[in-house]
Amino acid sequence: MGAMDLSKKMKARGLDSVFASAPLDSFLGPGAMVSFGAVGRDNGSGNSFYQSFEMQENGDEYLDDYFSQPEKKRRLSADQVQFLERSFDVENKLEPERKLQLANELGLQPRQIAVWFQNRRARCKTKSLETEYETLHSSYKSLKMDYDNLLKANEKLKAEVLHLKHGGTAQDVEISDTKELSEAMPTSTDEEHKVSVSTSKNDEQRSTKSDVTNEDSPRLRGEAHHHHHHLFVESGESSHDFDPGQSVFSLHGEDSLNHEELLQHAYVFPKTEDVYCHNHATSCGYGFSVEDHAFNFWSY
DNA sequence: TTGTGTTTTATTGCCTCC
DNA sequence: GGAGGCAATAAAACACAA
Numbered sequence: 001m002g003a004m005d006l007s008k009k010m011k012a013r014g015l016d017s018v019f020a021s022a023p024l025d026s027f028l029g030p031g032a033m034v035s036f037g038a039v040g041r042d043n044g045s046g047n048s049f050y051q052s053f054e055m056q057e058n059g060d061e062y063l064d065d066y067f068s069q070p071e072k073k074r075r076l077s078a079d080q081v082q083f084l085e086r087s088f089d090v091e092n093k094l095e096p097e098r099k100l101q102l103a104n105e106l107g108l109q110p111r112q113i114a115v116w117f118q119n120r121r122a123r124c125k126t127k128s129l130e131t132e133y134e135t136l137h138s139s140y141k142s143l144k145m146d147y148d149n150l151l152k153a154n155e156k157l158k159a160e161v162l163h164l165k166h167g168g169t170a171q172d173v174e175i176s177d178t179k180e181l182s183e184a185m186p187t188s189t190d191e192e193h194k195v196s197v198s199t200s201k202n203d204e205q206r207s208t209k210s211d212v213t214n215e216d217s218p219r220l221r222g223e224a225h226h227h228h229h230h231l232f233v234e235s236g237e238s239s240h241d242f243d244p245g246q247s248v249f250s251l252h253g254e255d256s257l258n259h260e261e262l263l264q265h266a267y268v269f270p271k272t273e274d275v276y277c278h279n280h281a282t283s284c285g286y287g288f289s290v291e292d293h294a295f296n297f298w299s300y
Numbered sequence: 301t302t303g304t305g306t307t308t309t310a311t312t313g314c315c316t317c318c
Numbered sequence: 319g320g321a322g323g324c325a326a327t328a329a330a331a332c333a334c335a336a
């Protein structure tokens with residue numbers, strides 16, 4: 001057991017309740033589960049540590065015997081777990097008063113209640129970290145795909161510019177660009193990333209943000225806008241005529257959305273720890289729900 | 301029945317806060 | 319310095335395939 005002192009032994013064994021203000025009938029140990037009513041359950045073993053403790057005098061000479069006979073673990077009943085889950089949903093931290101009250105109601109040791117809450121918080125944290133990872137990973141994959149597509153589109157545009165400079169016609173550009181760029185532009189299937197054409201102000205705003213946010217960086221945003229602008233000038237086409245893949249640029253007239261505006265609309269990824277620490281909507285107080293996460297991401 | 305993987309309960313040691 | 323929280327871990331209990 002190591003170098004635990006006696007007080008810590010007592011605490012670890014649930015004996016803290018003996019010296020706490022808990023009523024005696026709450027300190028019945030596993031045996032008390034028999035009389036737990038609708039919630040409790042008899043978990044078997046009749047020679048529990050606690051019952052033995054009641055039968056013998058609690059002199060120091062007996063303590064080592066008790067501690068050398070570790071009690072078997074017993075799982076809580078489904079009703080007890082349900083009760084604790086409900087309590088956890090209300091508040092995932094445990095004040096001493098509440099701990100004693102729960103112990104009383106469930107016929108468990110306060111220490112068991114504390115341990116259960118501790119483990120429940122750990123499970124909750126693990127779960128929320130998994131959720132966070134999955135959400136971020138899918139966002140990453142989606143953005144990566146859009147980024148790759150934009151790189152392809154960029155290369156294609158460069159080639160077309162080169163072609164025009166060396167005697168190609170505007171018709172050549174329009175035909176090939178419209179077809180091939182449509183294929184190259186972002187194709188993310190994620191609803192939040194989807195490039196859409198909308199007419200209402202709200203839709204347009206959201207679409208604009210989401211389109212812009214698909215750019216990988218301010219530099220890329222600048223380049224993408226720049227290339228688009230460049231192509232219009234050189235090909236003499238209006239923004240409406242040239243519509244590669246219905247990108248954000250096609251939603252606005254040539255002068256309706258300058259670079260600064262684009263940057264203004266760009267969202268900023270929340271830092272992981274911000275999300276982790278500031279979202280208290282979930283029951284465990286760790287992490288965040290998928291819905292909240294999506295909101296945070298795309299409404300910046 | 302048994303071997304194995306997973307879940308749950310409990311312990312230990314360290315850290316922070318009051 | 320004690321209380322309580324957390325991370326890491328042990329070990330019992332459970333689930334399930336072979």
